[in-house]
Amino acid sequence: MSAAPACLSQGRAAITPALRDAVDRLDHRSRHQVAYHFGWLTADGAPDSADAGKAVRPALALLSAEAVGAPSRIALPGAVAVELVHNFSLVHDDLMDGDEERRHRDTVWKLWGPSSAILTGDAMLALAQEVLLECGLATAAPAARLLARATRHLIRGQVQDLCFEQRPHVTVEECTDMAAGKTGALLSASAAIGAVLAGAPQAAVDALALYGAHVGVAFQLVDDVLGIWGDPAVTGKPVHSDLRSRKKSLPVSHALNRDGPRRDELAAWFAAPGEPDEPDEQELRRAAGLIEGAGGRDWALAEAARRTALAEAALRDADLDAGAREELLALGRFVVDREA
Amino acid sequence: MSAAPACLSQGRAAITPALRDAVDRLDHRSRHQVAYHFGWLTADGAPDSADAGKAVRPALALLSAEAVGAPSRIALPGAVAVELVHNFSLVHDDLMDGDEERRHRDTVWKLWGPSSAILTGDAMLALAQEVLLECGLATAAPAARLLARATRHLIRGQVQDLCFEQRPHVTVEECTDMAAGKTGALLSASAAIGAVLAGAPQAAVDALALYGAHVGVAFQLVDDVLGIWGDPAVTGKPVHSDLRSRKKSLPVSHALNRDGPRRDELAAWFAAPGEPDEPDEQELRRAAGLIEGAGGRDWALAEAARRTALAEAALRDADLDAGAREELLALGRFVVDREA
Structure with a gap:
């Protein structure tokens, strides 16, 4: 695993005060629960400093302003909004x-x-729009529009995710479209929202959005690999977490769509009802092995690398600040290289 | 029950094409479910024309533009957004x-x-913001801000509602604050959003917002009365619906906070765990009788009338178009007079 780029910790530090201010607007109970979720409070309400996630999206938002020659602070409301x-x-x-x-x-x-x-x-979804629309910039409306549209695509991806669990067959294209929605849409908006807030030319906004969309699918591919083969100590999720719910993630869709001697065995396993309460560890290991044997893991990692290359090409072809571009490139690589 | 003002059916007719266009943007599955919810489709996807509700909020939005001398069509994106x-x-x-x-x-x-x-x-929440922000008006941003803030207050009211069910004691003030959030906030925004989209002076916007806020609390008072004593054939909900979940609605909070011989009996009933699966009809009738005996019903209806008068005063004191003002007044009265 490569070291986390400095922009992540810098981004987290930059947005936390504004994020806390935003969360303070919520009613007492929602505020407590959101602060708990972000790791600022324990369940009992005592101060805490638990892991709040990598904050990739705020870092992208701040860098996207710098990429078009604006100070990162102009992207702050966007960074808070995408994190919400x-x-x-x-x-x-x-x-x-x-x-x-x-x-x-x-x-x-x-x-x-x-x-x-x-x-x-x-409450978090409503607050995201509110924070962005109250920033006082003339560009708040297009930024909020970008965010609303991305949110719709994010939800579309989640709906597909839910549907696919109930369907016997899902193509790799359908599964990729789901990932483009579920993960790509918001990362794309995150990578462009700072440029939109800075009033950048459309070409720069489009290049940044394309970069974020590709990074998003790459991120999801890696996340799906971790969801099957990840170390629980690192991911913070149960081992084989995605298999327990029979989730047709990207490596699974690849394996199920490839002819091979054990394809039917895998399809039958995914067609059987899941047993979330009493998972059979041996069964889960066998399914993970079948997916790996059908090339699902290697394909997903190679596809993640290909998407990363497309993301990098989008940035290289655009007229952007050289320093911010390098940071975006490093961030994209980090997203794909993490623990997988 | 007074006849429905023409503005309701006119408002419904005016917004339906735009609402359908907006819903068409959703993914296939969400679109189907939203179209079913709005009564346009059956569960199986066949065309339907079921009851879609009274559409009070879109009517308010359209009238609020007319109230400040603008054509109602300027409020159309706002009307669609508040309905969503x-x-x-x-x-x-x-x-x-x-x-x-x-x-x-x-x-x-x-x-x-x-x-x-x-x-x-x-998906409906994200779509509401998207529709509003895509309308192309310079006033879209303040309108979207108004809507996001109202949504936050609406959710705050729902959070209070949930908390109050788990608490032994709730004051009438707390319960009224909940209603101001849960129902007042969005009706207030609905009554002002057309004026905001029309770029009206702040004084007119404030008067319309105050009108909507008072109508909202009045509406909730009547809704709470119907939730306990309403005719299922009219409300479309089970008889005593709010009592089944031991909901501490406004008439209940009044009854529980009034000294009287049977106050403790009522408090004990509300403190007992609900039995939603096997409700005891006799028990529910007894609780409804206790609330009525403690004056909960009469108080709620009188308070609704008082709120309506405050709403009307807000409109009368403002510089508004006379015709639209009359329609708003009629709409407010209709909301309070319905079936209760």
Whole structure:
């Protein structure tokens, strides 16, 4: 694993005060739950400094302003907004997936129940738009429009994800389209929102958006690999987490769509009802082995590398600040190289 | 019950094409579920023309533009957006409350499951902002800001609602604050958003927002009365629906905070765990009788009338178009007079 680029910790430090200010607007209960989710409070309300995630999206937002020659602070409301939208989706996802832990801590729904998780997520989504629209810039409206559209595509990807679990067959193209929505849309908006707030030319905005979209799919490919083969100590999720819910992730879709002697065996395993409460570890290991044997893992990692190259090409072809471009390139590589 | 003002059917007719266009942007599955929720499709996807609700919020939005001398069409994106936000909250509410029917039809979560209801609601919320921000008006940003803030207050009210169910004691003030959030915030934004889109002076916007806020609390008071004493054939909800979930609605908070011989009996009933699966009809009738005996029903209806008078005063004191003002006054009265 490569070292985390400095822009991640710098981005986290830059946005945290503004993010806390935004969260302070929420009602007492939602504020507590959001602050817990971000690692600032324990479940009991005591100060905490737990892992709040890598904050890739805020870092992208801040760099995208610098990439078009603007100071990163102009992107701050956008950075806060994309982090809120990302975490809205995590809080709702954890509930829908029945995941009891995130970043080695209980999830919001596990602690406070499904209704609280629904409302806390809803509050974060509404707050994201509010923060952005209150920033006072003339470019707030196009930035908010970009974010709203990305949110719609993000949700579209989640809907596809849900549907695919119930379908016997999913093509690699459908699965990639899902990843482009679920992960690519918000990373794309994150990589462009700072440039939009800075009033940059459309060509620069488009190049940054394309970069983010490719990084997003690469990120999802790696995430899917970690969801099957990742080390629980590193991912903070149970081992074989995505297999427990019979999730048709990208490596799985590749394996299921490749002719081979054990394809039917794998298809039959995915067609069987999952047993989330009493997972059979041996069964899960066998399924992971079948996917790996069909080339699902190697394909996903190679495809992630190809997407990263496309992302880098998008940046190289655009008229951008050289220093910020290098930081974006390093960030993209870090996203793809992480633990997989 | 007074006749529905013409502005309601006119508003519904005016916004439906734009609302359908907006919903068409959603992914296939969300589109189907939203179209079902709005009564345009059956669960199987066949065309339908079921009850889509009264569309009070779009009517308010359109009238608020006319009230400041602008054509109602300028408010159309705002009218669509407030209807989407309202229905986002209904879809999530039905899930959280476990309500299996709305407007005499199965709810979205009942038909398609909790995850679908979460995502469908999320999609409607994101779409509301998108529609508004794409309208091309320079006033889109302040209108979107108004809507985002109202959405935050709406969610705050829902959070309070949820908390109050778990608390033994709730004051009338707390309960009124909840109603001001849950219902008042979006009706207030609806009554002002057309004026904001029209670029009206702040004084007119403020008067319309105040009108909507008071109508909202009045509406909730009446809704709470219907939730306990309403006729299921009219409300489309089970009889005593709010009592089944031990909801501390406004009439209940009044009754629980009034000294009287049977106050403790009522408090004990609300402190007991609800039995949503096997409600005891006799128990529910007894609780409804206790609340009525403590003056909860009469107080709620009188308070609704008082709020309506405050709403009317806000409009009368403002510099508004006389015709639109009369329509707003009639609409406010209709909201309070309905079936209660």
